[in-house]
Structures are given as C-alpha cells and as structure tokens.
Amino acid sequence: MTDTSLHYTPFRSCVAERIFWITLLLVTLSFSIKAQIYSSVEDVPNPKELGTGFVSDASGLLTSVAMDSLNHLLSELNRKTGVETAIVLIPDFGADEDDFQFATDLFRHWGIGKHKSDNGLLLFVATNR
Numbered sequence: 001m002t003d004t005s006l007h008y009t010p011f012r013s014c015v016a017e018r019i020f021w022i023t024l025l026l027v028t029l030s031f032s033i034k035a036q037i038y039s040s041v042e043d044v045p046n047p048k049e050l051g052t053g054f055v056s057d058a059s060g061l062l063t064s065v066a067m068d069s070l071n072h073l074l075s076e077l078n079r080k081t082g083v084e085t086a087i088v089l090i091p092d093f094g095a096d097e098d099d100f101q102f103a104t105d106l107f108r109h110w111g112i113g114k115h116k117s118d119n120g121l122l123l124f125v126a127t128n129r
Helices: 014-029 064-081 099-109
Strands: 055-057 084-090 118-128
Touching: 014 064, 055 064, 055 118, 084 099, 099 118
Parallel strands: 055 084, 084 118
Antiparallel strands: none
C-alpha cells in the first residue's frame, strides 16, 4: 500500500523561496493600481537601458527599498546561475493585445537571456488586466 498523502517539502534553494514570496507579493499588490495603458512593448520602461537594474515598476507599486532588494536578489541570481531575469509591473496594455503575446513580445524586445542558452525569465504583471 502506498502513501498518497501530500507532504511538505521545503524549498531547495533560498533564491527559489525569495522568488516565490516576491511573486506572491506582486500578485497580491496587483489588484489595487490605476494608471497608464501601454500600447506597445517599446513604451514599457526598460530598466537595463535606464541603468536601474532588473525591475521596471511603471505601476508605482514598489517602494525604493523593495526595488533595491529585488534588484540585488536578481543580480545575485544572475551572477550565481547565469539566469537573466526581469520583473515588469505595468498597469495595463492595449485591450486588443493578448496577455501572453504582449509578454512574449516584451521578452524578445528586451533580449532577456542568451539566445542559445534559454536562460531568460520575465515576471510580467499587468495590475489592471
């Protein structure tokens, strides 16, 4: 007879746990924002081009301390694993745009990850979608 009950398994990595909690925070905060609608991926502020790190918060959800913490975490993740990550929080984008397609277009436009390594990650949150 096999045991089919669910067991708690701790995260194998501190980085994975931090990303989980950050994601949960972002999703939770995403339900209370009103602001600009982005009509194309070219309009979304690119933090790499602006020299501000890995996080683009056009929705204004994050404090400067949270931004600094996320940028530090993502910088360490990149340094230790080579994974290139971007976190994007925008209020909304064009009503005719498909969610997945907009995120994919943004991922490609910004060039997240190395082409042959498949090591890019985009956490995309449209808060008013």
